[in-house]
Amino acid sequence: MNVRQWSRDLGLGVRFAFTGGREGWIRAVLTAVGVGLGVAVLLLTTAIPNALAVRHEREEARLDYSFSAEVPRKADDTLLIVETDTTFRDKDVRGRLVEPEGPDAPRPPGVDVYPAQGEMVVSPALKRLLASGGSALLRERLPYRIVGTIGESGLIGSQELAYYAGGSGLAAYLDGDGATRLTAFGNPKPTHEATDPVLVLLILVMIVVLLMPVAVFIAAAVRFGGERRDRRLAALRLIGSDGRMTRRVAAGEAMAGALLGLVAGTGFFLIGRQVAGSVEVLGMSAWPSYLNPSPLLAALVALAVPAAAVLVTLFALRGVVIEPLGVVRTARPARRRLWWRLLLPVGGLAMLYPMIGQGRTNGDFNQYLVTGGVLLLLVGVTALLPWLVETVVARLGSGGVAWQLAVRRLQLSSGTAARMVNGIAVAVAGAIALQMLFAGVDGDYTESTGQDLRRAQLQVTVPEGAPLDATAEKFADTKGVTKVTALWEGYLGDASWESENGPTRTSELTVGDCAALREVAKLPSCKDGDMFVLDGSDYDGDTPVLNKPGTKLYLEEPGGSRDESVWTIPAGVREVPSAKDPRNLKRGGFALTTGALPKSLAASVRGEVYLSVDQSVPDADDHVRNTAFHVDPMASLMTWSATKQDRKYASIRSGLLIGSACVLLLIGASLLVSQLEQLRDRRKLLSSLVAFGTRRRTLGLSVLWQTAIPIALGLLLAMAVGLTLGAILLRMTDTAIRVDWPSVLAMTGFGAAVVVLVTLLSLPPLIRLMRPDGLRTE
Structure with missing residues (x-):
């Protein structure tokens, strides 16, 4: 067949899509909406790398750190x-x-x-x-x-x-x-950190998992209204066209809907691009100008979507015989074969197998094998699900009227039912695998801070010079604060800090009232004016040598802006055991009550204030921040947490949550459009059943069963594939296999919830279709 014949037949199909009357237009619009949603997500995906690059560039350009070892001198350009x-x-x-x-x-x-x-x-x-x-x-x-x-x-x-x-x-x-x-903003010598192979693996798997349901959705969208289209194409056979020409015309009609979907998708993307400038998700936002798709990737989308529409249509029609007097579709189809469907997941496992045990110490994972292996496993879900639905529904027995109507419909068109839930099944399988991978490697990117939240939840660093007692009182009087541990700190040396070589031995100085000092030492007794030396520090080896009455110690002056203060160790400094402080450290050095601190030293110690806060008080943390600002505008506040997570890892996880939300919305929209298209196609059948006395409640339940049975099978298959893929990925990262059952069940529940919501939204149009006047024809 020459290219000219193909072009003529495809062009004829495009004309039929727009000049085929109401039915043609409805099908074209449904296809355009479905394809358009998928195209919008694909364009958004192609824009994300540029958005991340621009975001990083702007963050680098405004860096305000000094990258020089020496502080520049004051000048006109500083x-x-x-x-x-x-x-x-x-x-x-x-x-x-x-x-x-x-x-x-x-x-x-x-x-x-x-x-x-x-x-x-x-x-x-x-x-x-x-x-x-x-x-x-x-x-x-x-x-x-x-x-x-x-x-x-x-x-x-x-x-x-x-x-x-x-x-x-x-x-x-x-x-x-x-x-x-x-003298300038930005980093004059930007450096690139070494890439963690496991993080690269997470990104690769995440991209495939998020885009695969989109591809499945687009493939399903181009088949909207297929049964009515095939009946219209029978007229072409009646006027002399052969079967191959009819299929090419059908492909052209699908291509028209796909081209219209490209236009709609571009419009959806432009609208979403503007909306993105006014929303924030998980603390992240973007300017519309960030979301510029890569021209090469956008061109690939523009070519791939119509081509996929043609291929999917030709593939779908391979088992349909369009004759001049009708469409032979209701005959019992050949039983689906299992062997070739199993080849896809087996091939995916074979591609991933060579990387098992590689971990992060043996170089980067092969991105082509990772992408191909994950892709084949997820495509295997779409191949296995029609066989699974057909096999199970063929064995379903008798039941109520609604059950029999649903089962009979599924037995006649199990492929259509499987296509409706393919997207959900693929998304859930990928999400389960990713959640297992994240849960498995989470410990590698999360470390304990050592901060005891039972002793404090906030830490305020107050620059030197703030009055000790007055500062503690201000925090104690702050709304929501239940406990204040105010410790003032400094560093002592055996020689001037401004001398050429500086001090040889150093010691820490801690100042506070008796209650505060009991947080860092085991005090047998304490009254204002007492002085102690701490024994048993985790890191201090100089204090025992320095602790001699009459020894002069020089207090470090931050910035060297004042004359150095000197403290002479008096007699009677008691030795007490050190205890773990709020930061979970045993500190050393000297501990003085506020009354024992010489006035000459009071202006040179900085404060570390540890606060316990009643979180039931509205805006308690913000009240503390305001108090810190009034104490000193330069005071800094840190909120304590039990653990600290790697920034890149946390960003990838946030990206997964955002992408998953978008994919779930897309799948929900696709299911709703597909459900409405199925109901529209069965309008006369539903009207006939109502005319014969079938109750609307029975028909509604039958529609629910028709959705529930395939989705239950799809979710079971998704769990099996997701757990398998997750286990393989964990072994690739050299991590012990552990199933995060709460996440697995949560992902499965989210998928089921989307289907239930779509079913509920489809009930109003279903009720409108269940009227006897639906039998009217022209």
Whole structure:
């Protein structure tokens, strides 16, 4: 067959799709909507690499760390900057105090003019938040006048909360006290970290798992209205076309719907692209300009979707005989064969087998074998499910009227029922495998912080100079605070810290009231004015040597901005056992009550305040943050957690949750469209049954059974394949196989919930179709 004949027949099918009357238009629209949703997700996927790259570039461009070992001298092109990040409720706020030291001071991306003291420029999202009614606590912490907004180039997301506020006197906070002097923003020598093979494996599997259901959905969408189309094509046989020409015309009609779907998908993507600029998911957001698909990948989507429509249609028609007087479809079809369907998952396992036990120490995983193996296993679900549904429903026995109607319908068209749930089954199988993999390697990327949340939940670092007792009282009077452990700390040396070689031996100094000191030492008795030396430290070996009455110790002055303070060890310093402090460390050095601290040293110790908070008090953490700001604007607050997770690993997991949500929405939409198309195709049958006296409740239950039986089989198959794939992936990472049953059951439950929701949404149109007037014909 020559290309000209193919082109003519395909073109005829395209014309039929748009000039075939109401039926043709309805089928084309259904196909366009289904394909369009899939195309939109594919375009979004092709845009994600660019979005991540732009996000990373903008984050790198605004880095405000000094990458030089020496602090630059003050000049016309230098800037002083202090990090003042904070959190409002569950949202992070990026904050900076800035003080340009000359007219040529570098400006961060997105900022045209530096704010003066008492002013700030903010991100659009922070401006909206501050203007809202529930942000009084945040406004108290940011008492600056808004004079401008940060441009898009200075933000990594449309919903990022960020500000630059004008400051003064920041030079006093140089040399380790939080301030940095810059001559330029960004990293002049960006470095690329070595890639973790297991993280690369997670990304590869995640991409395949998220895109495979989309491909299954698009393949199902191009077959919407297939039965009515085949009956219309019988007319072509009546006027002389042969079977092959009829199939090419049918493929052209499907291609028309796919092309219309490309247009619809582009529109859906552009709409979604704009919506993406106003939403935040799991703390992540993007500007619409980030979501630019790769031209090469977008072109691949544009070519692959129509081609897939043609191939799927030709494949679907291989078992259908279109004759001049009708379509031979109701004859008993040949029994589906199992052997070739098993080859797909077996081939997938064979591709993954060579990498079992590789782990992260034997180089990168072969991305082609990983992609191909996971793909074949998931495609195996779509191949095995029709056979499984056909085999099971053929053996289903008698029951009620609704059950018999459902079973008979499934026995006649088990392939259609399997196609409806293929997407759910593939998505659930992939999600189970990924959840097993994440659960298995989670311990490698999560470590204990050693922080005891029973002793404190917040830690506030207060710069030196804050009054000891007054600071502790302010935190004690803060709403929601139940316990305050205020410890002031410094470092002592046996020689001046400003000398050429510095001190040879050093010791730690801890200051607090008796209650606070009991958190770091086992005190037999304590009263204000007592002094102790701590024994049994985890790391201190110099204090026993230094602990001699009359020894002069020099207190380190942060920044070296003041004259060094000297403390002479008096007689009567008692030795007490060290105890684990709130950070789970046994500290060493000297522990002094506040009354024993010489006034000359009080201005040179910084505070570490450990707070226990009643979380039932609304906004308790924000009240603490406000108190910390009033104590010292440079105070920093850290929320304690029992564990700490690797940032890249956490980002991949967040991406999986976002992608899974999108895929579930897509699958739900596909099921609903497919269900509506099936109901529309059976309108006359339903009307006939109602006309003969069948109760609507019986018909509704039959539709429910027709959905429930295939989805139950699909979910069982998905669990089997997902557990197998998950076990293989865990062995590839050299991790012990452990089934995370709560996650497995949760993924299965989510899949079932989507089907139940779609069934409920299809009941109103089902009720409208169950009317005797549906028998009317023209």
